[in-house]
Amino acid sequence: SQTIHQWPATLVQPVGSPLSLECTVEGTSNPNLYWYRQAAGRGLQLLFYSVGIGQISSEVPQNLSASRPQDRQFILSSKKLLLSDSGFYLCAWSHRGNQPQHFGDGTRLSIL
Amino acid sequence: GQQLNQSPQSMFIQEGEDVSMNCTSSSIFNTWLWYKQDPGEGPVLLIALYKAGELTSNGRLTAQFGITRKDSFLNISASIPSDVGIYFCAGPSNTGNQFYFGTGTSLTVIP
Numbered sequence: 550s551q552t553i554h555q556w557p558a559t560l561v562q563p564v565g566s567p568l569s570l571e572c573t574v575e576g577t578s579n580p581n582l583y584w585y586r587q588a589a590g591r592g593l594q595l596l597f598y599s600v601g602i603g604q605i606s607s608e609v610p611q612n613l614s615a616s617r618p619q620d621r622q623f624i625l626s627s628k629k630l631l632l633s634d635s636g637f638y639l640c641a642w643s644h645r646g647n648q649p650q651h652f653g654d655g656t657r658l659s660i661l
Numbered sequence: 662g663q664q665l666n667q668s669p670q671s672m673f674i675q676e677g678e679d680v681s682m683n684c685t686s687s688s689i690f691n692t693w694l695w696y697k698q699d700p701g702e703g704p705v706l707l708i709a710l711y712k713a714g715e716l717t718s719n720g721r722l723t724a725q726f727g728i729t730r731k732d733s734f735l736n737i738s739a740s741i742p743s744d745v746g747i748y749f750c751a752g753p754s755n756t757g758n759q760f761y762f763g764t765g766t767s768l769t770v771i772p
Contacts, residue, residue, distance in 0.1 A: 583759070593704075593749065593762040600758065639703050646758035649694050650751075652703030 551576035555640050555653035563661050568613075568627040570656050572640030575621065580642040582623040583650060584615055587637040599623060600646065635660045665750055665763035673769045680737040682766045684750030693733040694751040694760065695724050704749055708735070740770050 552575045562568060574580050584596040595608045597615035605615050612631050616624045623640060637657055641650040667684045674680060684693070692711055696704035708719050710726035710733060717724055725734045733750055750763040 581758070590767070592764045595759060598759055606758070641703075646756070647692065647753045649706050649709050650760060651706065652696075655701070655703050657701070 551642070551651065553640060553642055553651060553653040555638075555656055557656060558654065559657045559659075561659045561661060562630050564632055565629050568625070568630050568634070568658070570625040570638055570640075570658075572623045572625075572653060573621055574623075574642045577621070577642070577644065579620060580644065581646050581650075582617060583641040583643075584623065584625050585639040585641065587639060587655075589637075593639065596625070598646075630660050632660050634658065665752060665761055667748075667750055667763040667766050669766060670764070671767040671769070673771065674740055676740060676742060676770050676772050678740055680740055680744070680768060681734065682736075682748060682768075683732060683734045684752075684763045685732045686752055686761075687731070688752075688755075689730040690752035691730070692753050693724070693726050695722075695733070695735050696749045696751065696762075698747045698749065698765075700746065704747075707748075737768075740768075742770050742772055744768060745770050 555572050581600055583598045585593045587593050599605050599617045613627050637655050639655045640653045643650045665686050694709050695707045697707050698704040708717050708724040713726050713730050714728050715726040721738045723736045747765045747767050749765050751760040
């Protein structure tokens, strides 16, 4: 069966510091991968998605970037964090874009 | 992107009551998904619907794909405290590369 792992679960970072969140999927090949951000008590905002290695689509202009160095690895990064980057970050995968997505447990990011 | 409107935004119900929520779209969908998110965790897929008029159950949960293909409904029967969470609907984009998620319905069950 397939599993998805995100880490860290919680992260507290100062404003202006860099960021690297990692997501890996096991038990499947060539998945679609997604990064979402969720503000407290709000809906899911799609940040990036990837249909293959090195292929990244950005949904909203922002202070963040994503990379997919390996088939089942998806990384969310920032060179300099802003206060507005705080939130709950979720990684998800699907077999194809029109098939249900499955989410990781999320990373709670707090910027001080 | 596509906006999916969920109603109600929040619900406070007594344990044992039935729950109904819905999701509407301005576009026609060929798939509807329903997820539940427990506090502090990622959303978990509850039910997937692939055909207009389809009615699918998962335990005490029942979801329906609206005939117009622009809406979907989720019902929970005999609610229990562990039903607490946020329920999201989702529908596919025209490009087929992603799903649009609804605004969520927050459910609180009072013991």
